[in-house]
Amino acid sequence: MSIEFVAQSKLPTPWGVFTMVGFDDTATGKEHVALVCGDVTGAEPVLARMHSECLTGDALFSLRCDCGFQLQEALRRISEEGRGVLFYLRQEGRGIGLLNKIKAYHLQDGGADTVEANEQLGFAADMRDYSICLPMMRHLGVESVRLMTNNPRKVKALELAGVPVAERVPLQVGKNRHNEHYLQTKMGKLGHMMQEEHFKTDDAS
Numbered sequence: 394m395s396i397e398f399v400a401q402s403k404l405p406t407p408w409g410v411f412t413m414v415g416f417d418d419t420a421t422g423k424e425h426v427a428l429v430c431g432d433v434t435g436a437e438p439v440l441a442r443m444h445s446e447c448l449t450g451d452a453l454f455s456l457r458c459d460c461g462f463q464l465q466e467a468l469r470r471i472s473e474e475g476r477g478v479l480f481y482l483r484q485e486g487r488g489i490g491l492l493n494k495i496k497a498y499h500l501q502d503g504g505a506d507t508v509e510a511n512e513q514l515g516f517a518a519d520m521r522d523y524s525i526c527l528p529m530m531r532h533l534g535v536e537s538v539r540l541m542t543n544n545p546r547k548v549k550a551l552e553l554a555g556v557p558v559a560e561r562v563p564l565q566v567g568k569n570r571h572n573e574h575y576l577q578t579k580m581g582k583l584g585h586m587m588q589e590e591h592f593k594t595d596d597a598s
């Protein structure tokens with residue numbers, strides 16, 4: 394197995410103090426982390442988020458997508474529940490990398506949607522590989538998850554990778570005028586399940 398545990402430490406956040414567990418994927422050189430809250434071992438399914446890296450949304454305040462809002466909401470909910478894990482997966486741009494994502498955004502500035510842009514660059518719409526998740530879960534003693542996602546294909550891909558998903562928990566936050574079209578494309582072309590009435594009214598504008 395190419396996932397190796399390297400180190401862990403405390404990580405204080407606005408929502409509480411998590412334990413940050415760092416892993417090295419020796420096959421790709423990617424460094425993944427899990428933010429753990431409470432005792433996540435045992436048979437009771439664990440509230441979890443498998444969050445794919447989005448530098449622009451998670452760290453640079455981008456309103457082009459909903460990633461940063463989902464990241465914060467997931468940490469808040471895990472903290473509120475007192476038990477859960479956020480896996481931060483270094484699969485930037487649905488697996489095509491940051492610089493290719495910028496190229497895809499450039500094509501989207503010219504009118505392509507998120508799927509067409511990937512395809513024009515010679516990539517599939519979603520290049521992510523979830524086989525890294527199970528070894529990290531096993532290290533933490535997580536047996537099954539209540540997965541926060543709007544993406545049923547992610548649920549299927551995780552199950553195919555051996556991850557027991559006990560439940561899908563919707564995570565609809567962060568809709569704004571800049572990402573409306575992007576969210577529509579995710580629903581229309583990528584199978585995401587989102588309902589207008591489930592968006593919080595205080596989302597970014």
Ligand SMILES: Nc1nc2c(ncn2[C@@H]2O[C@H](COP(=O)(O)OP(=O)(O)OP(=O)(O)O)[C@@H](O)[C@H]2O)c(=O)[nH]1
Nearest residue numbers: 445446447458484485486487494497507542543544
């Ligand atoms: N290639 C590409 N990647 C994008 C684009 N917008 C966001 N991303 C990446 O998409 C990933 C997040 O995927 P989403 O489809 O938004 O969400 P998801 O994780 O599959 O589904 P949820 O669990 O519901 O959030 C992150 O890696 C982002 O960097 C885009 O326009 N093009």
Ligand SMILES: [Zn+2]
Nearest residue numbers: 447450458460
């Ligand atoms: Zn994003």
